[in-house]
Amino acid sequence: MSAPFRPRRSALYMPGSNARALEKAKSLDVDCLLLDLEDAVAPDAKDLARSQIVEAVSAGGYGSREVVVRINGIDTPWGEADLEAAVGANPDAVLVPKVNSPADLQRVAHKISALGGSPDLKLWAMMETPEAMLNAGAIGACGKDTQVRLSCFVMGTNDLAKETRARLSPGRAAMMPWLMTCVAAARAGGIDILDGVFNAFQDEDGFAEECAQGADMGMDGKTLIHPKQIVSCHKAFSPTEDEIAWARKINAEFEKPENSDKGAIQVDGKMVERLHAEMGKRVIGIADSIAARG
Numbered sequence: 001m002s003a004p005f006r007p008r009r010s011a012l013y014m015p016g017s018n019a020r021a022l023e024k025a026k027s028l029d030v031d032c033l034l035l036d037l038e039d040a041v042a043p044d045a046k047d048l049a050r051s052q053i054v055e056a057v058s059a060g061g062y063g064s065r066e067v068v069v070r071i072n073g074i075d076t077p078w079g080e081a082d083l084e085a086a087v088g089a090n091p092d093a094v095l096v097p098k099v100n101s102p103a104d105l106q107r108v109a110h111k112i113s114a115l116g117g118s119p120d121l122k123l124w125a126m127m128e129t130p131e132a133m134l135n136a137g138a139i140g141a142c143g144k145d146t147q148v149r150l151s152c153f154v155m156g157t158n159d160l161a162k163e164t165r166a167r168l169s170p171g172r173a174a175m176m177p178w179l180m181t182c183v184a185a186a187r188a189g190g191i192d193i194l195d196g197v198f199n200a201f202q203d204e205d206g207f208a209e210e211c212a213q214g215a216d217m218g219m220d221g222k223t224l225i226h227p228k229q230i231v232s233c234h235k236a237f238s239p240t241e242d243e244i245a246w247a248r249k250i251n252a253e254f255e256k257p258e259n260s261d262k263g264a265i266q267v268d269g270k271m272v273e274r275l276h277a278e279m280g281k282r283v284i285g286i287a288d289s290i291a292a293r294g
């Protein structure tokens with residue numbers, strides 16, 4: 001039986017133009033790979049990056065890692081060719097940059113079907129423009145549109161800072177309303193959401209703090225730019241032993257015959273409701289999926 005919960009704790013970007021990185025990714029303990037054709041690739045290297053990504057994805061070897069190709073915007077000189085190449089290579093998902101509205105995703109989904117793309121090919125959306133922040137709920141609702149197959153938001157905090165002129169300062173106070181709006185929009189649409197990148201990848205303490213903040217906010221994971229960020233990211237976004245034990249305990253309590261007609265019970269001096277047991281089931285599911293990967 002396949003695991004019902006898919007951990008997306010870490011998603012590592014790598015430029016498609018960097019063949020060494022595409023190869024190295026096969027040995028990294030990371031949940032998702034974001035093979036980039038967009039901002040990490042210079043205009044003169046777009047064609048090389050596209051052919052390297054097609055070759056890498058078609059050849060496989062990435063195991064249980066979720067493989068996602070970030071295309072250039074469909075209205076750029078490279079977007080159409082990127083999408084056609086991605087559909088041919090058939091990764092797990094296509095990541096659409098600078099999504100402003102549901103129409104942007106519907107357009108890409110329509111093109112994927114016209115190209116004969118696999119019905120299993122999902123869309124992910126970069127949330128990184130002022131328009132996207134204003135339309136977050138409507139974009140998130142594409143998670144329930146079976147024609148679009150949106151399954152994840154990715155916060156693009158660098159572009160968001162550029163477009164809004166808000167500062168990416170420690171603690172991210174200025175970003176917080178948008179980040180939390182997108183968390184709510186993702187949950188309403190039934191999809192996952194990944195936090196933005198932390199650019200100062202040599203600053204381990206700063207990165208750990210931002211991971212903890214993202215986990216507190218309800219993010220499912222974080223996007224990364226360097227392999228050295230993976231371990232700390234997994235620490236923040238994996239359920240702890242205590243959380244797993246508590247989840248198992250409260251679920252076991254609710255399964256007891258004497259609690260079958262109760263909505264709220266006391267466990268270890270705390271009030272526990274069935275909603276906590278539901279939350280616990282997700283913790284257990286994610287923990288089991290992580291364990292199953294070995």
Ligand SMILES: CC(C)(COP(=O)(O)OP(=O)(O)OC[C@H]1O[C@@H](n2cnc3c(N)ncnc32)[C@H](O)[C@@H]1OP(=O)(O)O)[C@@H](O)C(=O)NCCC(=O)NCCSC(=O)C[C@H](O)C(=O)O
Nearest residue numbers: 013014015020021024039040156157158159197225226227
């Ligand atoms: C930031 C980097 C340019 C640093 O590269 P480099 O100086 O080569 O780093 P190291 O020497 O420390 O590398 C050590 C080894 O690790 C491999 N490596 C490095 N980065 C990656 C990676 N991302 N994926 C896989 N492997 C990686 C190196 O090849 C070395 O390997 P080896 O030689 O075998 O020892 C670089 O890390 C980098 O390019 N990072 C990704 C940048 C990127 O993709 N940016 C775009 C996404 S961010 C963004 O756009 C978010 C959003 O849209 C927004 O708006 O916010």
Ligand SMILES: [Mg+2]
Nearest residue numbers: 039128156159
């Ligand atoms: Mg961006």
